[in-house]
Amino acid sequence: MVRALVAALSILALAGCASLPPQPDASDRAAAQAGILSFGIQQPDRFDAITVRLDLPDSAAGSVLTFPDSWGPEENLSQSRGDIAFRGLERLPGEGEAYRVAPGGGWITYTVAQDYEGEPDWETHRLPGMRVRTAPSHAFLLGPTVLPAWSQGGVPLTLDLQSLPQRAAFSFAPGDCATGCALEDLANSVLALGDFAFDTRQAGDTTVRSAIRGSFAMNADAMSGVLAGMLDQGAQRFDDAPFPSYLFAVNPIPAPPQGSAVVGTGLHRSFLLLASENADAERLRHTIAHEIVHEWITRRMGPTDEETDAQRMWFTEGATEYFAWKLQLAAGLIDTQDFLAGMSDLANAYLASPVRELPAGELAERIFESEEAQRLPYQRGALLAWHWDILARERGSSLDAVIADLIDGNERQELTDARIRAAMTRRIGGQFDSDLARYVVQGKALDPMALTLPGCLVAIPERSGTVRFAIADGSSGDTCRAELLGPA
Ligand SMILES: [Zn+2]
Numbered sequence: 380m381v382r383a384l385v386a387a388l389s390i391l392a393l394a395g396c397a398s399l400p401p402q403p404d405a406s407d408r409a410a411a412q413a414g415i416l417s418f419g420i421q422q423p424d425r426f427d428a429i430t431v432r433l434d435l436p437d438s439a440a441g442s443v444l445t446f447p448d449s450w451g452p453e454e455n456l457s458q459s460r461g462d463i464a465f466r467g468l469e470r471l472p473g474e475g476e477a478y479r480v481a482p483g484g485g486w487i488t489y490t491v492a493q494d495y496e497g498e499p500d501w502e503t504h505r506l507p508g509m510r511v512r513t514a515p516s517h518a519f520l521l522g523p524t525v526l527p528a529w530s531q532g533g534v535p536l537t538l539d540l541q542s543l544p545q546r547a548a549f550s551f552a553p554g555d556c557a558t559g560c561a562l563e564d565l566a567n568s569v570l571a572l573g574d575f576a577f578d579t580r581q582a583g584d585t586t587v588r589s590a591i592r593g594s595f596a597m598n599a600d601a602m603s604g605v606l607a608g609m610l611d612q613g614a615q616r617f618d619d620a621p622f623p624s625y626l627f628a629v630n631p632i633p634a635p636p637q638g639s640a641v642v643g644t645g646l647h648r649s650f651l652l653l654a655s656e657n658a659d660a661e662r663l664r665h666t667i668a669h670e671i672v673h674e675w676i677t678r679r680m681g682p683t684d685e686e687t688d689a690q691r692m693w694f695t696e697g698a699t700e701y702f703a704w705k706l707q708l709a710a711g712l713i714d715t716q717d718f719l720a721g722m723s724d725l726a727n728a729y730l731a732s733p734v735r736e737l738p739a740g741e742l743a744e745r746i747f748e749s750e751e752a753q754r755l756p757y758q759r760g761a762l763l764a765w766h767w768d769i770l771a772r773e774r775g776s777s778l779d780a781v782i783a784d785l786i787d788g789n790e791r792q793e794l795t796d797a798r799i800r801a802a803m804t805r806r807i808g809g810q811f812d813s814d815l816a817r818y819v820v821q822g823k824a825l826d827p828m829a830l831t832l833p834g835c836l837v838a839i840p841e842r843s844g845t846v847r848f849a850i851a852d853g854s855s856g857d858t859c860r861a862e863l864l865g866p867a
Pocket of ligand 1: 669673
C-alpha cells in the first residue's frame with residue numbers, strides 16, 4: 380500500500396511540474412480501464428488464510444462475478460471462503476454467490492482457508508489435495524476453486540502480489556498482466572506459498588519456475604527436463620510460439636490405501652501435480668507430459684463449455700493422451716519400445732474395461748462413477764487419435780496439423796464440438812465422421828487389431844486376449860520411430 384501511495388504521489392508531482400499533463404500511452408489507458416486482482420497473507424509468514432481482493436473500475440459496471448461452488452470432484456467450495464466484504468457491488472439473489480458491479484465500480488475482498496481439519500486424506504476426499512490447502516507453514520490454492528468468473532461482461536485485470544511473502548509462486552507474474560489479463564485465464568492458475576522448494580531455470584526461450592514440496596522419484600531437474608522437451612516439441616509440432624514463462628507446482632498427497640497416486644491438472648502456462656511420494660518416475664514423467672499437452676489441447680484453442688466437457692473427452696483427453704506419448708517420443712524422453720508399450724497398455728486397459736461400450740452421452744453422465752469410466756475416454760480416444768493421425772498422413776497431413784489449425788482458429792470464442800469435428804474431417808477425411816459416430820457416439824466395440832497403423836508395425840494378438848503393438852520383422856527401430864512421428 381505504501382509503495383502504491385508513493386507512486387501516486389510522484390506522478391502527481393511530475394504532473395505539477397510539467398506544462399502539459401502527461402499523455403498516457405495505449406498500455407496506460409488499457410491499465411486504467413482494468414481492474415486489479417490482489418493476493419495477500421494476513422500475518423507475516425503464516426499461511427492459515429489467504430486474502431483475495433478484486434478492485435473493479437467503472438468500466439466493469441453491469442458485469443456479474445460468479446463464485447465457484449464446485450470444481451471437478453470438489454463441491455461446496457463456498458465453505459472455504461470467509462470474511463466477505465464488498466462495496467459498489469450488489470449481491471444477486473439466487474442459490475449461487477454472484478455480484479453485479481454498480482456504476483462507479485467497487486471492490487470485493489474475502490479470505491480463503493482450508494475447510495477441513497489436518498492433512499487431506501482418502502477417507503474424507505474423493506481426491507485429496509484439490510481443495511484449498513492452508514496451514515501455518517504453507518498454502519496451496521487452485522485458482523478455479525477460489526476465484527470467481529465473469530458470467531456477464533467483465534474487464535481485464537492487472538495483478539498485485541506485493542502483499543505476498545517472498546516464498547510464493549503464482550502462475551502469472553505481475554508483468555504478464557501489465558495491460559490486463561482475462562479473469563478466466565487468471566483463474567486457471569495455481570498459487571503455492573511457504574515451505575516449497577522454489578527454483579527458476581531456463582529451457583530454450585522459456586523461463587521455467589518450479590515450486591515443489593516433498594521428495595519424489597524424480598527430482599526438480601528431471602521434471603524440468605520433461606517440461607522443456609515437451610514445450611519445445613509442442614511449439615514445433617503445433618506451430619505455436621514458445622511460452623515466455625511456465626510454472627509447475629508439486630504438492631505431495633497421502634498414498635491411497637493400495638498403491639500410489641499421481642494426479643495432474645493443466646492450467647494457464649502452468650500445471651500442478653499432486654502425487655504420493657511412493658509414485659514411480661515413469662508415472663510422474665507421463666503425467667507431467669500429459670498435463671503440458673493440455674496447454675494446447677484445449678487451452679490455446681479457446682474456452683470450452685464446462686457443463687458438457689465430459690462429452691468431448693474423446694478429444695480433450697484422448698488426443699492429449701496420444702500426444703503425451705508422441706511428443707515424449709519426439710523429445711527423446713522415451714524410446715520406440717516405450718511408446719509401443721504405452722499404446723499396448725492403453726489398448727489392453729480398453730479391452731479389459733467393463734464400461735468400454737458406453738456411448739459418449741451416457742459416459743458423460745457417469746464419468747465420476749468409477750475409475751474405469753474416467754479412464755475410458757483416454758483409452759478409446761488415444762487409440763482413435765493414433766489411427767486418425769495415420770489416416771491424415773496418408774493424405775499428406777497429420778493430427779498435429781489439426782491441433783495447429785484449432786489453435787490458429789482461436790478467436791477467444793468457444794471451442795465447439797462442431798469446430799473440433801470440422802478441423803478433424805478436413806485433415807483426416809470422411810472416415811473420421813464414421814469412426815466417431817461408431818466408436819464414440821454409439822460406443823461400439825473398437826478392435827485394436829483393426830486400427831490403421833504405420834507400415835512398420837504389427838498388432839499381435841496374445842493368448843490371454845490382449846494385444847501387443849510391435850515393430851514388424853524387417854523394420855528397424857530407427858526407421859519405425861521416424862514413421863511413428865511423421866514430419867514435424
Ligand atoms: Zn488430461
